[in-house]
Amino acid sequence: MIDLNESRPLPLYESVYRQLREEISTGQRKAGEKLPSKRTLASQLGISINTVETAYRQLESEGYVEARERSGFYVLPLSVLKQGTVRELQPDYVQHCPKPEIDFAVGAVDEALFPMGIWQRLTRASLNTAGILNRSEAQGDAGLRLEIARYLARARGVHCDPEQILLGPGTDYLMQVLSGLLPECCTFAVENPAYHKAYLHFSRMGHQVLPAKMDGKGVLIEPLEELDNIVVYTAPSHQYPLGFAMPMGRRTALLSWCSRGSFRYVIEDDYDSEFRYDARPLPSLQSIDHLDRVVYLGTMSGVISPSLRISYMILPPALLSSLRKQPVPYSCGISTLSQFTLREFMAQGYFEKHLNRMRVCYKNRRRELEELLRPYEKTLRVIGAQAGSYLLVQIKNGAGERTLCDTALEKGVGVYPISPYFIAEIPPEYRNTVLLGFGNLTSGQMRRGVALLAEAWNL
């Protein structure tokens, strides 16, 4: 119960009520027993009848006693009342999955790289900013959206009004929102493989989803030629998880395909585009889209931290106006503190500094990991290394991905299967492929991890 003592003295009726409730709960007063008449109890305790009345009514309202016409108050069987209690967590509950000793987790971010001191200072400052206890604008803090628009213009050639930007607590959330903006009749053509939750979200919202045919350059246009009311989901700067970039030719072909249909859109998921090493990242599809047919998706998860829960989506004007027409107004669902802090982090230039620092570090780690794997070239092939925070490796020891992951885990090493990313059946050439993330591993850990993998897979 809430202890009211601290803020004001306990009212008389309250102590009477509490004492009687105690006696009923502990069974000192049995079900069916009649409580003393209000007059009797009042004179016994030397308090007013009204006070007793209030206490009895409180007990009644909480189901401890019932009032019987012209008779008085009677204790009810306790069974109708369930005392609030908390069952403690099962010890095995808190950590669902035991972490491997060395975890090549995909999407893990290196805490050591994070400029915590700066972030703490900006957080403190944000807590002192006016409006910190108000909700941000529905689509997200206007200032933060402006910073994101400026950053994307510089880094990705993106051209948008911050009013087109929706912030959300994760890309999944934004994909659900997007899915709700598109007509039921439209079909999603999803890269195969792809971020598999995209596929699940779209179909969950009642849309037809089909795997898009692909070659080494990305989605093939021809098979889509006859279709309309169609949305293509693609990750052109960094095919997920294969890692290659869609060349400019295919990009322009995709956009001109859009122009030939009445309702054709492209969802550009720009995840991991920040980490491209051999040359500057290609400008985004959105940046060369004259027809406003591209929806642009990005996230702060890989760049800052997955724990921040901030992603963004840029809607072309047509979809923005359908958003505005939705019966349930959009709400970005991100704490104002997180938004203010990130806004300042970007506005004061720390964001791009941090990004460059990470890029350099990841580039070195990737090279290091590649070098650690080189001795095993005969039985191990690395793909998709030109970008991103993970590698794909194919093992030619006859084992499939499941065995590869299990045998690795027996040695205490976490590597991850590729099959979940395939919407249709997994092509034979990928059956022996696993993902190795290097975002949060030291040189020592990578060295030890590779050595253990060599044992596990007898490389």
Place this chain on the structure above:
Amino acid sequence: MIDLNESRPLPLYESVYRQLREEISTGQRKAGEKLPSKRTLASQLGISINTVETAYRQLESEGYVEARERSGFYVLPLSVLKQGTVRELQPDYVQHCPKPEIDFAVGAVDEALFPMGIWQRLTRASLNTAGILNRSEAQGDAGLRLEIARYLARARGVHCDPEQILLGPGTDYLMQVLSGLLPECCTFAVENPAYHKAYLHFSRMGHQVLPAKMDGKGVLIEPLEELDNIVVYTAPSHQYPLGFAMPMGRRTALLSWCSRGSFRYVIEDDYDSEFRYDARPLPSLQSIDHLDRVVYLGTMSGVISPSLRISYMILPPALLSSLRKQPVPYSCGISTLSQFTLREFMAQGYFEKHLNRMRVCYKNRRRELEELLRPYEKTLRVIGAQAGSYLLVQIKNGAGERTLCDTALEKGVGVYPISPYFIAEIPPEYRNTVLLGFGNLTSGQMRRGVALLAEAWNL
């Protein structure tokens, strides 16, 4: 563009690339113009041919130039490239709705009451806590869920395992999730009036929604008797927005109705239950539910701040296991920092202290507002004042709610219509009813606000 200077010197190819891009963008090099041969430029600049090659390829990959077989590189028309730019926000955009001078906003929280010093300290501490950069457990931080379970057990008699608790960035989000867990075939019977977004979310997810018949005690059971596969949405501790509490008799009747059907659930929205003044809040429906048919919904918006974006939902075991079977795993979408900070705020006892302080303050404000309104009793009736952070007033000057709100706003006072809360047509007796929130108003503001309302409405 990302400025790489800070972390490493600009590569040669980069400066060549940038200079040529500049010349193309500014039109110094026209479309169709041939770039100098790699050899020529290399010798002009005294750099290697490979460096020029890299720069040219970069320009090609970004669509500035094209390579023609055995001829060289040619400038492409700029039109195919859209430079990334940010259109500045329209000045009228940032604040959508002009705030009235005195705003009786519903759900506004008084920043002055918020223990910012404590919150700042706990935030700093949380930023130094291990795992701050990791995502929390999918349903939300286990420790925070335990604190919430303990608080709800004490304050609301709630009986649950923290594993039944889902955290989410808002009640709306959780209602969507819940809606997705229930079979398509089931119908929602929603209190009329009610929190209108509930109604919209349920119907948006493809469910049939009908307004539940009500009397002064809450939802009427008889009309539901014949129905099955039905979910009742109610706010028993504080009917929203009418403000009355469902008496114990109706609560038990509702639960026994559940027991008579194969698929009957009740969604208990406990919004504003924390603010009940005349007596302790009634224990929740969930606390007297032996059949696990109650879904319990609560939020930190009114108690701490809407800017925190933390709400919670307690699922009965059956629905919890359907959640676990969902193709898309649940993700709570709340920053780890917010969760850790709130966890400590609760664990260290500040939460209930703060709540008690707010309760006392709101109780006084409510009394004050009622007294300010008393002189106008002849033309103004106050209802729903026994709980919550707002009052309902009915004005007998012949005007409808629209006129009442507009005339008030002309005087610079914000009051809010009740009709949006009605799912079916609004009953005649409520046509002249508006909401006055007092959560974030000083005595002076309330006094001035009421005076202005008296003028606006000629009371």
